Amino acid sequence: MAELSQDFAFEKYAHLVRIELVEATRRYLRDVELPDNKEAMKQTRDHYKTFGADIDRFLDVLNSMEETQLEEDLFLGFQLGRKSERTDDAPQMLKTGVQNGAPFRAELMRQLGNLKSAAEFGIEKSTHPKGRERSYTLETLIRRCDYIWTTELGRKFSLDYHANSPISEAGRFVMAVIARIDPEIDEKRIITAMRNVIRDRNKSE
Numbered sequence: 165m166a167e168l169s170q171d172f173a174f175e176k177y178a179h180l181v182r183i184e185l186v187e188a189t190r191r192y193l194r195d196v197e198l199p200d201n202k203e204a205m206k207q208t209r210d211h212y213k214t215f216g217a218d219i220d221r222f223l224d225v226l227n228s229m230e231e232t233q234l235e236e237d238l239f240l241g242f243q244l245g246r247k248s249e250r251t252d253d254a255p256q257m258l259k260t261g262v263q264n265g266a267p268f269r270a271e272l273m274r275q276l277g278n279l280k281s282a283a284e285f286g287i288e289k290s291t292h293p294k295g296r297e298r299s300y301t302l303e304t305l306i307r308r309c310d311y312i313w314t315t316e317l318g319r320k321f322s323l324d325y326h327a328n329s330p331i332s333e334a335g336r337f338v339m340a341v342i343a344r345i346d347p348e349i350d351e352k353r354i355i356t357a358m359r360n361v362i363r364d365r366n367k368s369e
Contacts, residue, residue, distance in 0.1 A: 196301050209286075213287060
């Protein structure tokens with residue numbers, strides 16, 4: 165910390181910066197060990213794909229039947245169901261005065277459509293976004309550096325670089341901090357993450 169405070173001329177605030185960096189380091193080292201969720205997302209997506217395919221097959225079977233036959237079968241099932249024991253919370257789709265199976269067929273198709281939409285929504289939400297993957301753990305650490313630089317030290321947090329190396333004071337500060345916490349991270353990744361942090365901040369202002 166002494167070297168860092170001298171290099172960036174904040175000896176007067178070194179104790180405050182140290183507190184912030186200790187917490188930032190603790191959180192970063194914790195989060196960076198968390199398992200990658202891409203495999204979990206793939207498993208969830210595969211589940212929804214199978215679910216959607218099962219619904220499609222069931223719909224194909226129903227659509228292959230004559231409407232009259234399907235309605236008669238559904239109405240027969242309704243009549244048989246009325247004779248069986250029902251729990252108090254069992255849903256009752258229609259009143260007992262219905263005399264044919266057409267409403268049952270319409271309701272069945274509607275609910276299957278809802279299930280199909282739910283499967284498609286699940287696939288969409290569990291699909292990993294395309295493009296360059298963002299390192300949110302690294303960005304969280306850089307946001308803490310941003311807070312230190314702007315709030316504790318009252319300086320402008322900006323990124324200027326040349327040949328993939330930062331030349332702005334804030335950029336060099338971030339590089340120096342991360343080099344002490346996780347020296348395996350290359351400069352290009354840090355610059356990309358810092359750009360994302362600054363862009364997100366500017367959007368929210």
